[in-house]
Amino acid sequence: MFTLIRYASQDLLYQPGRTLLTVTGLAVIVFAYLILVGLSGAMADYGRHADVSQKLIIIQANVADLRHGFVDDDALQAALDLPEEIVQHISPLGVRTMRVNEYVLSLFSADVADWEVVYELNLVAGHWPTAAREAAVSEGAARAAGWQLGDTLRIFGADFKVTAVIRAANVIAYSSVWLDRSETEQLLGSRRDRQIVFIQLAPGSDAEAVRRLLEADERLDGRYHVYFQDNLGQRYADTLRDIRRVTRVVNGIILLTIVFSAYNGTSLTLAERGRETAILRALGFAPAFLYYFLLLRAIMLSAIAYGLGLGVAAIFLTIYQANAPLLLLGLPLSLQLTVNDILWGAALILALAAAGAWFSSRRLVWRNVADILRE
């Protein structure tokens, strides 16, 4: 084995320029592959929430976009009638897509008192709205639009002063503006501004039992669904499903280039060194030795390329994400490579390179020595 590794290393170093060209070509493919892995991983992970077990949501059934739904008074009352000992907070939430200048953001409206405890908003700067016509903006929205504390936002024909910059635990609120419910009720009318009802259960409550209890309530009457909070992120993630699928298919196709490149590299090596190969065999080297030598050579080239591609991809992603996450349709995507991605990628690429080398060398190595020497 060590002899094989030594021979393969010496062979790669024999023509450093050519090796460098091959490695660079493969490394660039690895780079593109890893960026797309990071992207599709970010879309797959979108909306996953760490602590979801104690929060339920009520949303209208059969509504593709929950912003077009509405939770009526009966459904809200069903939640309010839950026993006090199992419920900590019940909070109606209004959700809208809003355009401010060139930015598309989410507008959430809920009682200010619920912002921290139910929606897990953290105050980054300023103070929570206490007076009329005050608003909070998320860090993502503030960064995108260049808003600062004290700025005035024109929303639904009224001027709101930014008094708070917040950070939301839930990614769906990354680019958002938050108003107190009383403001939107006044501007829009309460009928339009209750797309979701959040139910925060008391610690130790059996959330699944409460969920089933509510769904069975005749006031919901099949017109509403009760889900765990993570369903919200999943619904948003669903909008990215097709893009994720296309990305994965393209990435699968990209992997094929590794096979073709390894195939080409090995078959050219054999074509260039047909005579040397034959001489080695005439000297007593077994065909299997040469065969493993070529496989190892292809694997070593791919391993070096993978390391190089991985390094460049990691640097690129770090720089790319340094200021802000990728925003796709207003949703923040955190591009990152997990250890799992890296190990799977390495295994796949080395295996595909070996497959390419195997395809090209399987016939040539076993050719008749005399025939090769006569050519």
Next chain:
Amino acid sequence: MFSLIRLGLHDLVRRWQTALPMSLVVAVSLMAYLTLQGYQAGLATGYGQVAQPWLIVQQSNMLGEFSDSRVAATAVNDLFALGVSQAIPQIHAVAGSSVQDAVVLRGVDLGQYQQIEPFTLVAGRALQEGDPPRLALVGYRLAQAKGVAPGETVSLRGRDFTVVGLFRVGSYADNEAWIALTDAQTLLGWENEVSLFVIPDEGILHEGVEIAGGLVVARKGAAAEILARQWQPLFNLLSVCALALGVAAALTLTNLLWRLAWMRRRNLAILRAVGFGQPALTVYLLAQAGCITAVGLLLAFSGVAGLTSALSINNTGQYLPWILNGDVLSNILALSLLITFFGAAVPAWQLSRLNLALLLREE
């Protein structure tokens, strides 16, 4: 010149088992670029703002041409009081129970809708005044996605609407189902509300003007342009990957051609010795690079055709079309030429640096 091209291609055909995988490497990079360019063109064509002689009056801060805006139908009186000559109501909403089966819905005033959005009838007939309820005029993209034709039904919020015709506008509207305004109000439970009013741009109201009741005037089509811009960060990132693959293809092609030329170095040296100069050598390599890239380009087109027909991108009822237009074609040809030239240039330069006498002495 032609003899060198023929020689180059002949050498390549002899090594077809090496040349074909190389074409596949080129095909993958061109395919990635072509896919991306086609979707960007689809976005620009479908959502790009065209010069619209119409303005819209909608709830402020909303993207009324897609959803969310709600305006009382009585607002039409305020508009007429301001001197506006025409105010055509519309409803824009999304129907469906999930992102996958979502349908973008437009409620239209049957007497006036054809003035606002000129369309070509692809099949059947248009909606007209006096039509019974529950009829729909369906955009051709939506019809393709749902597999419906005139005479068949399309389900909107659980109610069946009979398709009377298919239309084509050439914009995102081709994803929509148009129904009578009153049908839309009943279906959505909007009573006497609409999403917006379309008004002529006759100099009375201007973009950005606020109207009592939290309404604002916007340019028709502006919302689509803003939404299209939301895709840009993704396209920017994917462009980096597509161009990286282009670089990889060029490097791999360089490597291949150099090694093929190296194996034929003695023959090429003889050609140089009998009077064929450096340009002749370049032609020889360009013929090979061009052939590999051309095959790759053909494979890329086939691959993209298969990929885009098998996988559609649907974002809550808005299908992102893949379009091949002049810009896409010229961009993909430019990338192909770059790969070809880069692939041939480096080996040509390397070969020209080699000593002719030494090459001729080689066995």
